[in-house]
Amino acid sequence: xxxxxxxxxxxxxxxxxxxxVGIGLHMRVxxxxxxxxxxxxxxxxxxxxxxxxLCVVFMSFQLGSYDGMIDTATGMMSGHMQVQHEDYFDDPxxxxxxxxxxxxxxxxxxxxxxxxAAPRVEGFALVSVGERSFGGLVMGVDPVREPEVSAxxxxxxxxxxxxxxxxxxxxxxxxxxxxxxxxxxxxxMGSALEGGVAAALFTVDGLFDTGQVELDRSIMQVPLSAVQxxxxxxxxxxxxxLMAENANDATAIAQGLAPTLPDEARVLDWDKLLPELRQxxxxxxxxxxxxxxxxxAIVTLSVANSFTMTVFERTREFGMLIxxxxxxxxxxAMIVIEALCMWxxxxxxxxAISYSLMIGLGAVGVPxxxxxxxxxxxxxxxxxHPEVSFFTLxxxxxxxxxxxxxxxxxxxxxxxxxxxxxxxxxxx
Amino acid sequence: MPLKLLLQLxxxxxxxxxxxxxxxxxxxxxxxxxxxxxxxxxxxxxxxxxxxxxxxxxxHIKVIHPGYMADPGIGRGxxxxxxxxQALADVPxxxxxxxxxxxxxxxxxxxxxxxxxxxxxPAQETISFLGSLSVDGExxxxxxxxxxxxxxxxxxxxxxxxxxxxxxxxxGADGLNREAGYRIAGTYDADSNALEKVFVFTGAQTxxxxxxxPAVTEVSLRLESDDDIPLALAELGAVFEDLDVxxxxxxxxxxxxxxxxxxxxxxxxxxxxxxALVFGLVNALVTAVMERVRELGMLRALGMRPRSVVxxxxxxxxxxxxxxxxxxxxxxxxxxxxxxxxxDLSAFSETMQMMGVRNIFTPRLEVADMxxxxxxxxxxxxxxxLYPARRAVKVTPLDAMRR
Numbered sequence: 001x002x003x004x005x006x007x008x009x010x011x012x013x014x015x016x017x018x019x020x021v022g023i024g025l026h027m028r029v030x031x032x033x034x035x036x037x038x039x040x041x042x043x044x045x046x047x048x049x050x051x052x053x054l055c056v057v058f059m060s061f062q063l064g065s066y067d068g069m070i071d072t073a074t075g076m077m078s079g080h081m082q083v084q085h086e087d088y089f090d091d092p093x094x095x096x097x098x099x100x101x102x103x104x105x106x107x108x109x110x111x112x113x114x115x116x117a118a119p120r121v122e123g124f125a126l127v128s129v130g131e132r133s134f135g136g137l138v139m140g141v142d143p144v145r146e147p148e149v150s151a152x153x154x155x156x157x158x159x160x161x162x163x164x165x166x167x168x169x170x171x172x173x174x175x176x177x178x179x180x181x182x183x184x185x186x187x188x189m190g191s192a193l194e195g196g197v198a199a200a201l202f203t204v205d206g207l208f209d210t211g212q213v214e215l216d217r218s219i220m221q222v223p224l225s226a227v228q229x230x231x232x233x234x235x236x237x238x239x240x241x242l243m244a245e246n247a248n249d250a251t252a253i254a255q256g257l258a259p260t261l262p263d264e265a266r267v268l269d270w271d272k273l274l275p276e277l278r279q280x281x282x283x284x285x286x287x288x289x290x291x292x293x294x295x296x297a298i299v300t301l302s303v304a305n306s307f308t309m310t311v312f313e314r315t316r317e318f319g320m321l322i323x324x325x326x327x328x329x330x331x332x333a334m335i336v337i338e339a340l341c342m343w344x345x346x347x348x349x350x351x352a353i354s355y356s357l358m359i360g361l362g363a364v365g366v367p368x369x370x371x372x373x374x375x376x377x378x379x380x381x382x383x384x385h386p387e388v389s390f391f392t393l394x395x396x397x398x399x400x401x402x403x404x405x406x407x408x409x410x411x412x413x414x415x416x417x418x419x420x421x422x423x424x425x426x427x428x
Numbered sequence: 429m430p431l432k433l434l435l436q437l438x439x440x441x442x443x444x445x446x447x448x449x450x451x452x453x454x455x456x457x458x459x460x461x462x463x464x465x466x467x468x469x470x471x472x473x474x475x476x477x478x479x480x481x482x483x484x485x486x487x488h489i490k491v492i493h494p495g496y497m498a499d500p501g502i503g504r505g506x507x508x509x510x511x512x513x514q515a516l517a518d519v520p521x522x523x524x525x526x527x528x529x530x531x532x533x534x535x536x537x538x539x540x541x542x543x544x545x546x547x548x549x550p551a552q553e554t555i556s557f558l559g560s561l562s563v564d565g566e567x568x569x570x571x572x573x574x575x576x577x578x579x580x581x582x583x584x585x586x587x588x589x590x591x592x593x594x595x596x597x598x599x600g601a602d603g604l605n606r607e608a609g610y611r612i613a614g615t616y617d618a619d620s621n622a623l624e625k626v627f628v629f630t631g632a633q634t635x636x637x638x639x640x641x642p643a644v645t646e647v648s649l650r651l652e653s654d655d656d657i658p659l660a661l662a663e664l665g666a667v668f669e670d671l672d673v674x675x676x677x678x679x680x681x682x683x684x685x686x687x688x689x690x691x692x693x694x695x696x697x698x699x700x701x702x703x704a705l706v707f708g709l710v711n712a713l714v715t716a717v718m719e720r721v722r723e724l725g726m727l728r729a730l731g732m733r734p735r736s737v738v739x740x741x742x743x744x745x746x747x748x749x750x751x752x753x754x755x756x757x758x759x760x761x762x763x764x765x766x767x768x769x770x771x772d773l774s775a776f777s778e779t780m781q782m783m784g785v786r787n788i789f790t791p792r793l794e795v796a797d798m799x800x801x802x803x804x805x806x807x808x809x810x811x812x813x814l815y816p817a818r819r820a821v822k823v824t825p826l827d828a829m830r831r
Contacts, residue, residue: 040711047707054700091585093539124540126533126597131604133597135533135542177499191540213498218542287466291697294462295704301455302708308448309715 030337034345037310041342044306048346048400049353051299055292055396056354060362060386062288066281068384070247070270076210078273079118079149079241080250083108083257086266088238089273094123094193094231098265101237111260113244113253118145119237121227123198125190127220129178136174136218138188140227143167149241152208152221158182159206165223168202171216172209180204188222193232200230242267296396300403304410307339311411318415319423328416332409339408340401347397355393362388434736438743445716449748452712456752457759459701460801464760467694468791474690475792481680483557484623485527485546487648489660490679494672496645502530502601505643506671512647515667519660520652525552526644528635532598534578534628536586543582543628545598547571547635555650557618558629565590565614573631575613579624583615590614596628601641608638694797698804706812713745713816717823724820725828734821741817742810749809757798764793 034041074080083104088096098104101119108117121140126133143162147153153161153169159182162169168186180186184204192198202222210216228234244250250269257267271278311318318331365383386392442449482488493504505528513524528547533540549571553559561567563577576594583589590612597607610630618624636642647668651660657675664673677684717724724737770788 039714043707043711043714047704047711050707051704054704093585124542126540128605132599133533133605134531135540135597137542173498177501191535191538195538287469290462290466291700294459294701298455298459298701298704298708301451301458302705302711305448305451305455305708306711308451309712312445312448313719 026334026337027341030334031341033334034338034341040306040309041345044303044342045346045349047299047302048343048404049350051295052347052350052396052400053354054295056351056358056393057386058288058291059392059395060358060388061366061384062284063387063389063392064362065384066284067247067387069281070277073274073277074247074270075151077150077152078270080244080247081242081254081257081267081269082273083240083242083261083265083267084238085264089268092122092238094191094233094238097121097233097236097238098240098262099234099236100262101235101240103235104262104265105237105240107260108240108242108257111253111257113249113256114242115245116145116148116243118142118149118241119224120146120239120241121224121231121233121236122238123190123192123227123231125188125198127174127178128187128189129180129184132178134174134178134217136220138190138227139219139221140224141221142224146221149243152210152219155208155210157207157209159204161206162221162223163205164203166200166202166226167205167223169206169208169221170204171219172207173213173216174218174220175204175207177217182207188230190231192230196232198231200226202226292396296399296403299400300407303339303342303404304407306342307335307408308411310338311335311414315418315423318418319420322418323420323424328418331415332412335412335415336405336408339404342408343401343404347400351393351397358386358388358393362386434739434743435747438740438747441716441720441740441744442747448712448715452709452748453752453755455705455708456749456805457756459705460753460756460805461759461763463694463697463701464757464793464798464801465763465791466697467797468760468764468793470690470693471794471797472789472791474687476789477683477686478676480619481683482650482676485529485556485558485627485648486676486679487525487555488651488654488657488676489649489664489673490676491647491649491664491668491671491673492645494670496672500529500531500645501599502528502639502641502643502645503599503603505601505641505645506668507643508647508668512667515663516649516660519656519663521660522650522652523552523555524647524649525549525555526632526647528632528639528643529645530598530635530639532596532628534582534586535595535597536588536592539586541582541585541625543578544626545596545635546627546629547632548629549632555648557623561616561618563614563616565612567614568629568631571632572634573613574610574634576610576628576630577614577616578612578628579621579626580615580617581621581624582628583612585625588612596638598638600639601643606638606640610634694800698801702805702808706808709745709748709809709812710815712748713741713813714819716744717741717816717820720820721823722828724823725825728823729825729828737820737823738817741820742813745813745816746806746809749805749812753802753805757802760798761793764791767791768793 083098085096085098105117105119108114119142123138124135125138127136127138128134141162147161156169157172160167170180170186175181178186182204186202186204188198188200188202190198200222208216224237228236242253244253247270251271254267254269261267321331322328362385365385367383491508493506496504508526513521525548528545530545532543532545534543534545535541548558548568550558550568550573551570564580565577566575568575568577576596578586578594586594588594593609593611595607595609597605600606616624632644649660649664651657661673661675728734728737768791770790772788
C-alpha cells in the first residue's frame, strides 16, 4: 500500500522509482516532519530515553541482585540441591536418615550435572566445657568434600578446618560464651538413634565467624564418622548436599536425579530448601513490575499527547495532502513512521547511556554500602553485578516500541475522518 | 492582574485543548495512584515488621546488662530496685514486664532441642505477643506457676503433648548446670513458627528457683507512642545507671532499617515516575505557549505585564497538576479502601514470617504521605512551567504581528 500512496504524494521529493524507494521516501518525509518541531521532538524523545534508562538500570540491578542472593544463600549452608530422607525436611530427627550413605554419595558424585557432593549427619546436642554448657546443632561433615558445597569453612578466623578425626570447628560466639580456645576439649551429648545417649569428646581446632551471632552460637562442625558412631548411625547420612554448575540448573538436575534414588530418599532443589528465598524474589519482582508498567504507561501517554498536538496542528497540511490526492491511509502511515522515528531517537539515546553503564558495572559489580544489616537478613551478597541480558536490556525498548506505535496510531486514525475542505479552512 | 482574572483566563485556556490536557491529567493521576498504592504496601510492611518486633518480647525500650547480648545468661542478670517505675511518672507507659530469659536445652523422651527459657509474670505480659496468644490447654496462672507452655511446633518436634513432662537444662549464675522436669500446661500458636520453636515460658519465680537467683535479665517497656522514646530513655538511663537502656531501633536494627527504607521509598518512586512525566508536561505547556504567540503578543501590546504572562503559564501548569494529583489521590483512596482491612497473603507465608510479618497483611495509607505527594506535585508543577513561561515572556508584540 505504501508505494502506491507515496507515488501520488509529491510535496517533498519526486519518487525516482516505485517499490523499495517507497519506504525510503516515507522515512525521509517522516524524519523531516519530526524535526519541524525540534523542541517537541527532543522533549518527547528525552522522555522515552529517560524511561528506557531507568527501566534498563533497575531491571539489570534487580535481576543481578537475585543471582547474587541465590548464590549467597545457597552457598552458605544449603547448597543447590539436597538428597534427604523423605520426612527429614519437615521433621529433622535423627531417625529420618538415608541408610546406605556412602554408596549413594558415590552414585550422586557420578550423576550428570552434579559438580560437587558432600554428606552430612546432624543431631542436636548439649555442648559442654567443664561445668558450662550450651545447646547446639552438631553437624558431622566430610572435611574434604564440605568446603566444595558450603562457605562456612572459609569463614575461619583462627586455627584449622577439621584437621583430625576428633576436631571440632566452632563458632567464635559460642567459644567466647563457653570460654573456649583452640586446643580445648569439648564434650558433646545428645539423643542417639534408638533413644540411647550419644556422647563424644572433641578438640577445638578451628573457630569461625559468619557475622550472624545466632548462627555462630548454634552450630558446630565435626568429622562425619565421629557423629555417625556417637549417634549409632553406622553408614547413614541425613543430607547429601549437591552443587550444580549454576543454581538455575538445579531444578532440572533434581528432576533427573529423582528416579535414580532409593525409596526412602528424595531430592530437594534450593527452591524447596529455601522457600522464603523464592518468595522474596517473587515479591520483589512484582513490586518492580508495577513500577515498570507505570513508567512505560506514563511515557506512552506523553508520546500520545505529543502526537495529538502534532496531528491537531497539521490539520491544514493534511487537508491539502488529501485534496491533492494522497490517501488518508498514507497519512496514517506517515504519522506512524514519525512515531517510529521518535522511538528510535529516544531509544538510541537511552540505550546508549544505559547499556554502556550496565555493561561496565556488570563487569566490576557495585558494592552495597551502608546496608550490611539488611544484607545479612535478606541474604544479599556484598556486591551486586547488574545482569546484562537480552531480557534486561531489551524489554523496555520493545515495550515502548509497541507503546509508541499505538500512541502514534490513535491520533493518526482521526485523519481518516478529515474533510479536506473544512481542513483547508482551518486557521493556521 | 487580579488573581481571579488570572485563574479565569488559565482555566479557559486549559479547556481550549481538552484532549491534550485530559491526557496529561490522566497521566498524572495514574502516576500518583501508582506511587501511593506502592507506598501503602511498603508502609504496611514496615509497620507490621515494627509491630511484630516490638511484640516479640522487645517492647519499645529494654533494659539489659551490657554483656547480655554477647553472652546471654543469668550471669548477666540484674536486680531492679523496688519502685523503679515511679521514675516514669510523666511518661505515658502502656505497660512493662520483668523477665528472666536464658538459653536452655529442652528434652523429651525422644528428642532434644535448644530453646530460650523465659520466666514471666503473665499479669505483666499484656505488652507482648504472650498476652494475646491462643493457648491449647491452659495458660500460665501467675509468676509462681511451675508448669511450662511451649510452641505447638516445638511440641510436635519433641513428640510430646499437653500434660506430659519435659526436662529443661540450663546454667545457673555460677556457671553450673541446673536441670529440672516440668509439666506442659499448654501449647501456643504464634504467627511465626520460628517463635514457636524458640520460646518456652514459665513463671518467673519458677526460673528463679531453678537458677537459684532472684535476678532478672531484662525489663521491657511498652509506651503509648514512639514519640516518648527519647524521654523514657533519658529517665530510665538515670535509674539504671550501670545497665544498657536501649530503644527497639537499636535492638532490632534490621527492622529499623526497613522502616527507613519505606520512608525513602516514597521519594524514590515519586521522583522516578514523576521524572518521566515532567517531559510530557513541559511539552504540553510549551505547545500551549507557542500556539498562542499571536494572542500573547496582542495581550502584551495591550499592556499586559510580563509578570502576568509568567503567572498565567504557572497557574495553568499548577491547575493541570492539581487536577491530576487530586484525581490520583482520590483513585488511590478508592483502590485502597477495599483492602484497608487486610489482604490474605498466606501464599507468601514463609517470606512474611522471615520478615516478621503476619499472614494477613494490612496496607497503610498515611495522610502525611498524601500531603507530601500533593505538595511535591505542586512544586513540580511550578518547576515544569518555568521553561514554558520563559518562552512566553520572550514573545514580543512584534513577533506576534509577523506571524
